[in-house]
Amino acid sequence: MSETVRRKGITGYILLAPAVVWLVAFFLIPFYSLLAASLFNSDGSDFRGYTMTYEWSNYWHAIQDYYPQFIRSLVYAGFATFFCLILGYVLAYAIAFKSGRWKNLMLVLVIAPFFTSFLVRTLSWKLILGNDGVVVNTLQFLHILGPNGHLLYTPFAVVMGLTYNFLPFMVLPLFASIDKIDYRLIEASNDLYANPVVGFFKVTWPLSLPGVVSGTLLTFIPAVGDYINDELLGSTQTRMIGNTIQSLFTEANDYPAASALSVILMLMIVVMVLFYVKRAGTEDLL
Amino acid sequence: MSHLAEDTTTVAAAEGTPGAGLGLRALTKQFANFTAVDSLDLDVPTGSFFALLGPSGCGKTTTLRMVAGLETPTSGTIHLAGKDITHQKPYRRPVNTVFQNYALFPHLDIFENVAFGPRRRKVAGIDAEVHRMLELVELTSQTRKVPAQLSGGQQQRVALARALINKPEVLLLDEPLGALDLKLRRQMQIELKRIQTEVGITFIHVTHDQEEAMTMADTIAVMNAGVIEQMGAPDDLYENPRTTFVANFLGQSNLIDGTIRSRDGDMTRVDMHGIMVSVPRERTHATDSRGWVGIRPEKVLIGEEGEALDAPGNTIPGGVISDVSFVGVSTQYLVRMPWGQELQVFEQNTGRRRIFRTGDRVELSWRPEYAFVLDHAQDASAGSQIDDE
Numbered sequence: 001m002s003e004t005v006r007r008k009g010i011t012g013y014i015l016l017a018p019a020v021v022w023l024v025a026f027f028l029i030p031f032y033s034l035l036a037a038s039l040f041n042s043d044g045s046d047f048r049g050y051t052m053t054y055e056w057s058n059y060w061h062a063i064q065d066y067y068p069q070f071i072r073s074l075v076y077a078g079f080a081t082f083f084c085l086i087l088g089y090v091l092a093y094a095i096a097f098k099s100g101r102w103k104n105l106m107l108v109l110v111i112a113p114f115f116t117s118f119l120v121r122t123l124s125w126k127l128i129l130g131n132d133g134v135v136v137n138t139l140q141f142l143h144i145l146g147p148n149g150h151l152l153y154t155p156f157a158v159v160m161g162l163t164y165n166f167l168p169f170m171v172l173p174l175f176a177s178i179d180k181i182d183y184r185l186i187e188a189s190n191d192l193y194a195n196p197v198v199g200f201f202k203v204t205w206p207l208s209l210p211g212v213v214s215g216t217l218l219t220f221i222p223a224v225g226d227y228i229n230d231e232l233l234g235s236t237q238t239r240m241i242g243n244t245i246q247s248l249f250t251e252a253n254d255y256p257a258a259s260a261l262s263v264i265l266m267l268m269i270v271v272m273v274l275f276y277v278k279r280a281g282t283e284d285l286l
Numbered sequence: 287m288s289h290l291a292e293d294t295t296t297v298a299a300a301e302g303t304p305g306a307g308l309g310l311r312a313l314t315k316q317f318a319n320f321t322a323v324d325s326l327d328l329d330v331p332t333g334s335f336f337a338l339l340g341p342s343g344c345g346k347t348t349t350l351r352m353v354a355g356l357e358t359p360t361s362g363t364i365h366l367a368g369k370d371i372t373h374q375k376p377y378r379r380p381v382n383t384v385f386q387n388y389a390l391f392p393h394l395d396i397f398e399n400v401a402f403g404p405r406r407r408k409v410a411g412i413d414a415e416v417h418r419m420l421e422l423v424e425l426t427s428q429t430r431k432v433p434a435q436l437s438g439g440q441q442q443r444v445a446l447a448r449a450l451i452n453k454p455e456v457l458l459l460d461e462p463l464g465a466l467d468l469k470l471r472r473q474m475q476i477e478l479k480r481i482q483t484e485v486g487i488t489f490i491h492v493t494h495d496q497e498e499a500m501t502m503a504d505t506i507a508v509m510n511a512g513v514i515e516q517m518g519a520p521d522d523l524y525e526n527p528r529t530t531f532v533a534n535f536l537g538q539s540n541l542i543d544g545t546i547r548s549r550d551g552d553m554t555r556v557d558m559h560g561i562m563v564s565v566p567r568e569r570t571h572a573t574d575s576r577g578w579v580g581i582r583p584e585k586v587l588i589g590e591e592g593e594a595l596d597a598p599g600n601t602i603p604g605g606v607i608s609d610v611s612f613v614g615v616s617t618q619y620l621v622r623m624p625w626g627q628e629l630q631v632f633e634q635n636t637g638r639r640r641i642f643r644t645g646d647r648v649e650l651s652w653r654p655e656y657a658f659v660l661d662h663a664q665d666a667s668a669g670s671q672i673d674d675e
Contacts, residue, residue, distance in 0.1 A: 191356070
């Protein structure tokens, strides 16, 4: 017994080693350099170079200058997560309980979009929502949209794009959770005077909470930092924080501000996730 | 407990009143390509402990699920206390179920599991009621645990309390003891019987275990291939089976090919491969001239060749012991008869008689009143090949 325990210890370290090396090289070191860059002197540039001056005011300036983008990111990602949850829950429930022998095929279809590139799929939304596209024409015909109304380059288009792109990340954990629910529990709730609606909220929903929590996290976190959807479907009026960071890094070459924004975004997400998981009572998930 | 006592008196008053209990009429359930329940008629009197006994796939669980409302009948009706509930939603029926494997809510503690039904119905005094119920099933110390922390037997009792607290007209039990080990099962059988007597609610118990059905139920309906083969008190079913299926499924039977020679007075005379035996008329269920003479192995006496056995009437000579298994309390013999069939004989080890050995020549005998005659058209091995799971 003691021998196996000892050997297990060594095996554990050996198995951990490749990932640790990988993470140190490609996460910890870059993260350290990001952190350092966020404290460089803000008047530095590519020509003059940067010096470490522990410029904490970088953070303050970043928040002052870009808080609308922060709020916008949170709101857009929040809406996208909400829509994903509604669509994804219905879909996952149907696949888990109602699809019978089509279950595997349905799951493949959920993952199918991953077979084409993220960029191509988002570009195709540009066609769908375009000013002469089917959607806009139909909505104009129905007078839901004015004659000059458009969808592309609006917050609506960005949220739609985010919802579409992150839906599978919601569906899969939800499916895994709902599929595990013993259908007899739902029958038992009906037998015990819960009509289908009450039964759903008293049995199915609480039992699927682990899937709801992981699904919303997997959707919300990447959606907050996403910039592709906004880049392609949004306008300068809809800029999200991801776009700001991207343009500060690649166009303005303002590394300290970009780094500070990245660090703030990261901290914000970590705090929100901890708070959320605590509230959902699913700490054991992490 | 006062409310329970009240229930018991009303139940006693209603007992035996036709139409007061559960009534199924021509109830049928067809699935894509087979008929699970075939035009079933059944009356369960109020306050009885009723067992629906049959092999797996005989339609007993489907019948139960239709009564619970979890399955919609293809045709036929279900009446409860004079009301048609055939198409009533499960959550509106005064019927509760103890599910196979219990189906306890894993995210709720024991208290909340038991309180689930009353909370949905928004009745008053839930706390007191739940405690009373947990007292009845002796689980008061476990209220704040979740189901996964309880043993199988405890979970079973939670499931029972969760259903009983609603004081249903009928309590349905779907193989409730199937997941327990033998010793616990015996214990729970007695427990269930005690609780049923105490609350006086109609219990309908679905099982494939004939011993379980016989121990607990007042009335057993033996089900096979979607229909009820026979219904009656346990001893009545065992002693006087009407079909070969019942004769073989409920205990064991020797079934011997015979030709009915005469039916005079209260005795039927049957020629059994040249040996004449008598069977009471009311135990003769064959209308044809041929039939299966049935006798339970423990009713057969075994003796030395030519020995005068204490069984006036039916003596069958010419047997040879072909197998002996000594079980302790009894010895089970297989005796090859002159016509080639092997008959089973269970002999109590009273010590009065020696234990025979393979190859010994013996004589068999039984009292006419223990034998029965079944319809020859039925399969003599029906019900005997079924695995007891």
